Amino acid sequence: MTDRVVSPVAAGASPALRRVAIDPVTRVEGHGKVTLLLDADNRVVQARLHIVEFRGFERFVVGRPYWELPVMVQRLCGICPVSHHLAACKALDAALGFDRVPPVAEAMRRLMHHGQILQSHALHFFHLSSPDLLFGFASEPARRNILGVAQAHPDIAREGVLLRKFGQEVIRLTSGKRVHGTGAVPGGVNRHLGADERDGLAVELPQVLEWCERAVALAARLYEADRPRHDRFGHTPAAMLSIVGRDGAMDLYDGHLRARNAAGGLILDGQPVAGYLDLIEESVRPWSYMKFPALRHPAGGPGWYRVGPLARVQNVDRIPTPRAEGARQRFLAAFGDAPVHAVLATHWARMIEMLHAAEVIAGLLDDEILLAADGGPLAWPMPAEQAGATDREGVGVIEAPRGTLIHHYTLGADDRVTSCNLIVSTTHNNDAMQAAVCAVAADEFDGRDLNEGMLNAIEVAIRAYDPCLSCATHALGDMPLEVSLARLDGQVLDRIVRQSDGRIDHAA
Amino acid sequence: MLRESDRRVGQDPRQPDRAFVAPLLVLAVGNPSRGDDALGPWLLDHLAAGPARHARRVELMTDFQLQVEHAVDLVGRRAVLFVDAARPAAGPPAAPARGWASLERVRPEPGRDWTTHALSPQRLLAVYEQVTGHVAPPAWVLAIEGRSFELGEPLSDEARLSLARAVELAARWILATPLPRRAAAPLIQEWM
Numbered sequence: 143m144t145d146r147v148v149s150p151v152a153a154g155a156s157p158a159l160r161r162v163a164i165d166p167v168t169r170v171e172g173h174g175k176v177t178l179l180l181d182a183d184n185r186v187v188q189a190r191l192h193i194v195e196f197r198g199f200e201r202f203v204v205g206r207p208y209w210e211l212p213v214m215v216q217r218l219c220g221i222c223p224v225s226h227h228l229a230a231c232k233a234l235d236a237a238l239g240f241d242r243v244p245p246v247a248e249a250m251r252r253l254m255h256h257g258q259i260l261q262s263h264a265l266h267f268f269h270l271s272s273p274d275l276l277f278g279f280a281s282e283p284a285r286r287n288i289l290g291v292a293q294a295h296p297d298i299a300r301e302g303v304l305l306r307k308f309g310q311e312v313i314r315l316t317s318g319k320r321v322h323g324t325g326a327v328p329g330g331v332n333r334h335l336g337a338d339e340r341d342g343l344a345v346e347l348p349q350v351l352e353w354c355e356r357a358v359a360l361a362a363r364l365y366e367a368d369r370p371r372h373d374r375f376g377h378t379p380a381a382m383l384s385i386v387g388r389d390g391a392m393d394l395y396d397g398h399l400r401a402r403n404a405a406g407g408l409i410l411d412g413q414p415v416a417g418y419l420d421l422i423e424e425s426v427r428p429w430s431y432m433k434f435p436a437l438r439h440p441a442g443g444p445g446w447y448r449v450g451p452l453a454r455v456q457n458v459d460r461i462p463t464p465r466a467e468g469a470r471q472r473f474l475a476a477f478g479d480a481p482v483h484a485v486l487a488t489h490w491a492r493m494i495e496m497l498h499a500a501e502v503i504a505g506l507l508d509d510e511i512l513l514a515a516d517g518g519p520l521a522w523p524m525p526a527e528q529a530g531a532t533d534r535e536g537v538g539v540i541e542a543p544r545g546t547l548i549h550h551y552t553l554g555a556d557d558r559v560t561s562c563n564l565i566v567s568t569t570h571n572n573d574a575m576q577a578a579v580c581a582v583a584a585d586e587f588d589g590r591d592l593n594e595g596m597l598n599a600i601e602v603a604i605r606a607y608d609p610c611l612s613c614a615t616h617a618l619g620d621m622p623l624e625v626s627l628a629r630l631d632g633q634v635l636d637r638i639v640r641q642s643d644g645r646i647d648h649a650a
Numbered sequence: 651m652l653r654e655s656d657r658r659v660g661q662d663p664r665q666p667d668r669a670f671v672a673p674l675l676v677l678a679v680g681n682p683s684r685g686d687d688a689l690g691p692w693l694l695d696h697l698a699a700g701p702a703r704h705a706r707r708v709e710l711m712t713d714f715q716l717q718v719e720h721a722v723d724l725v726g727r728r729a730v731l732f733v734d735a736a737r738p739a740a741g742p743p744a745a746p747a748r749g750w751a752s753l754e755r756v757r758p759e760p761g762r763d764w765t766t767h768a769l770s771p772q773r774l775l776a777v778y779e780q781v782t783g784h785v786a787p788p789a790w791v792l793a794i795e796g797r798s799f800e801l802g803e804p805l806s807d808e809a810r811l812s813l814a815r816a817v818e819l820a821a822r823w824i825l826a827t828p829l830p831r832r833a834a835a836p837l838i839q840e841w842m
Binding site for chain 2: 198199202214217221223261265268271299300302303304306307310320321322
């Protein structure tokens with residue numbers, strides 16, 4: 143949406159001069175607001191990223207029949223509706239007692255999911271064409287170097303757009319619609335691919351794979367273009383959480399929970415997702431409406447953790463597709479096989495995952511099972527309603543583009559939802575984002591007052607997590623960003639705001 | 651640059667009509683579950699039963715929000731109408747006009763990228779020019795006033811009145827926008 147102010151006179155409507163702002167609040171609202179707390183020596187000791195968590199959805203679905211959920215949850219978020227669609231279906235599979243869905247359903251769901259991963263990550267490929275957005279402003283020589291890398295790849299923007307388009311076509315063909323699809327249902331799917339649909343996608347794959355490989359190389363070159371600064375920027379050692387496949391390989395659709403500490407050591411592994419509440423606790427803090435999840439039993443170090451691409455590429459033992467695994471090995475080697483906690487490396491990891499998603503799509507399109515050629519069912523029949531049945535419960539976990547996504551429902555005997563708990567990726571990353579912002583602010587703060595360069599740096603750190611706040615909250619769309627500087631006793635010393643039109647308001 | 655073949659990426663080969671591109675595009679954004687944010691999708695439903703039934707003249711499209719790939723949807727268009735919900739600006743209470751919609755011409759504004767999640771119509775037009783190397787098609791924004799955007803709410807009474815005005819404006823836009831004498835498809839080749 144825009145922030146333009148328009149006059150009703152143009153429409154020949156009311157003669158009263160009312161002004162209407164077309165602003166982004168209908169989907170994403172509020173300021174991104176950061177408060178930096180200073181100690182007596184004028185050092186930044188804490189950052190508070192204030193965001194208003196959107197918990198209304200959990201209440202919204204209570205009382206609804208369970209079969210409405212897979213479509214309804216897509217309204218949670220305009221960015222990753224497919225991830226919510228699939229996580230809800232997986233939770234309902236579990237609640238209804240389906241250990242697994244028919245093979246064609248599993249293949250279709252995986253195809254849909256990797257289409258979503260590809261199209262979501264491709265947006266970052268597009269944004270690499272103007273690297274200021276993702277990498278911020280460095281010193282002038284470094285900046286020229288970074289821009290030079292991007293300018294040497296004039297087709298990034300076009301390729302980013304077309305990769306997104308391809309991912310969305312995968313979604314359309316697997317879910318039935320470009321938005322609000324209905325492809326997955328509890329117990330399976332409701333459609334399979336036609337041979338011509340499959341062929342229409344397959345013919346694009348050589349090009350898609352080539353672009354994805356180019357994207358990884360470009361992200362790596364951009365990172366290397368100002369290596370010392372990028373290594374230091376927002377460097378926040380954190381535990382890493384994700385699901386991994388049962389063999390320890392990357393599996394973004396299904397698996398068990400694994401976490402490593404910041405040094406890379408395993409702290410939990412092989413944990414069934416259904417027991418997530420035994421592993422993760424959510425706490426609240428008085429200054430934020432958003433919850434702060436943490437591991438219940440951290441083996442040394444803080445309980446908070448990071449989810450998403452940077453965590454995932456290091457949490458797995460390997461990526462089961464060759465090109466992406468090669469890229470992952472090069473990524474790890476570039477850091478001397480030490481754990482990587484530099485937030486800007488997230489963009490590099492994200493491109494590795496995009497390549498993986500393209501390879502998975504290629505593999506699935508080669509599998510005849512997608513065409514339901516074996517004549518097997520697309521979905522299991524729904525269990526008959528049982529009089530006197532007790533509540534049923536199911537947890538569905540998926541690795542959404544931004545990280546681990548948990549859906550948890552209980553269903554009453556009347557098939558209606560009796561409770562709902564969601565932990566979205568941005569909520570998982572809440573503490574990690576605060577830590578990154580604090581690290582950047584501490585590094586950039588000159589001990590006196592706020593400035594635009596610092597505001598840019600804070601934005602870049604937040605953006606590396608790509609917080610999907612339209613489901614976690616309603617903030618950060620065309621986000622006006624406000625940064626305040628305060629003493630520990632709450633006395634505000636300085637405030638700087640970038641409005642959504644780019645204008646800077648600086649008021650001490 | 652985007653090429654004609656780019657439009658076909660991954661598209662269904664069973665649809666021989668894919669090469670055809672309706673000269674007018676109405677692209678409405680909004681979340682149908684968030685009260686008056688559903689105004690855009692609702693408008694499309696109304697148009698589908700009205701002037702927009704002339705499917706070869708206009709294509710109706712909806713999404714939650716604008717993103718870079720919508721630049722591909724603009725290729726080959728003669729004109730584009732973006733539709734979105736709007737809410738009254740903050741400030742002193744205005745005259746009690748009820749039900750309100752506005753049509754405004756918009757132009758590409760490259761500007762600063764603010765988000766990785768959504769684009770303004772102006773920014774989308776700039777993306778179009780960035781990736782095609784061509785001038786963006788003329789575009790308008792139809793802003794429809796809404797009042798309440800809470801999850802699970804139906805359209806407010808004010809929004810229903812706004813919607814009626816907006817349908818009128820959109821229908822006028824569809825019928826009044828001049829079209830080229832030729833069929834639309836060759837436009838793409840013109841731009842290659």
